[in-house]
Amino acid sequence: MNDQELIAAIAAARREAAEVPERIREIGRAAFAWRTVDAELAALATEAPAGARAEPAAVRALTFAARDLTIEVEITDDALHGQVVPPRAGEIELRDRTGVVAVARVDEVGWFVLGPVPRGMFRLHLRAGDAVVVTEWITI
Template sequence: MTDDDRLLTDLGAAVKAAAAVPESFLAAGRAAFAWRTVDADLATLTEPAGALMRGASRVWTLSTGEVTIELEATEDALVGQVTPPAAGSIELTGRDAGTVTAPVDELGWFTLRPLPTGLFRLRLTPSIGSPVVTEWLTL
């Protein structure tokens, strides 16, 4: 190895070291990200087995104790109802995709299209009350 090769190797290592993010910064970022839903109640599955099968559909019941979200995956959409009924909006965030938002009518009904692929979670923002975030689900 020539002196030029060693110099280039040393310079490359120095640039990589300068560009590396310190672990303390990464830990602080993860901790801050965890606080993004601190104002929302977490809705968890009420069936221990997860999603139930009803015909060709999958059905979930998620609950915070005060709010229940019934969710059904049909051929082309997620259809659901919030109990107690309240108008608002519901947002579907996919782990590998973007975000889809749909209105929730005064009876608590909503439809989210298209069907998510992979992991997804919902965030319900009712017109009255606290936001609700579901745990991660998959079809």
């Protein structure tokens, strides 16, 4: 075996060793899905007055309620403006199905701005002090 053949054989062996079997990939994806298992899920709070008509309308304000806090969001043409109540500083992420789309700092009075406005399904992921809260998926 000459040097070129040896180099080609080593390269082929490295490529083969680097390939990850599909079953291992599935296990990795399943494990990754559990990364936020300790985060509290914040549900969308719906407050429709009794007897209100159910007409289609553009969603402009959302409130996500968790055990110890709420995340209030107003949707404008170019961003999501929000507040964490009670106020606490931290970081909030806007995530879609592909991952993190935007990250914003939550200031000491709980205010944040995330943009641009997401298209399709999204959720928010808040880390503030010892609180970790993930909202349910929503489409606006």
